[in-house]
Amino acid sequence: DIVVVPAEIEVKEKTAIDLGGIHCVLEPHDSTHSRDSLFLYIPEEKVLVVGDSDCEDYYGDGKYDQERLKNLTAYIEKFDFSTYVIGHDVPRSRKEATDFLKSQMELLE
Secondary structure (H helix, E strand, O other): OOOOOOOOOOOOOOEEEEOOOOEEEEEEEOOOOOOOEEEEEEOOOOEEEEEOOOOOOOOOOOOOOHHHHHHHHHHHHOOOOOEEEEOOOOOEEHHHHHHHHHHHHHHHO
């Protein structure tokens, strides 16, 4: 039998956690993949974890929405990161991540 256990903590707004010299900033934000993505930023390490949030909308038509991709790219670029951690792949550099997102935007134009 499958038993679904509700989360003990729900992050509904930007939340910072002090882990003892390292801070973890959790921020829910709309993305191209889902409306309820959660971004994790570690400023001391300049790491941005996006998981699947920069993927296409597989819950819709399986494609990028141009406006949501534009907004996501602008949102991601506001972070001071050097390592971009995505789901199902190796981490990318800032340049690799932003170049990829911009290339996807060009395909939609």
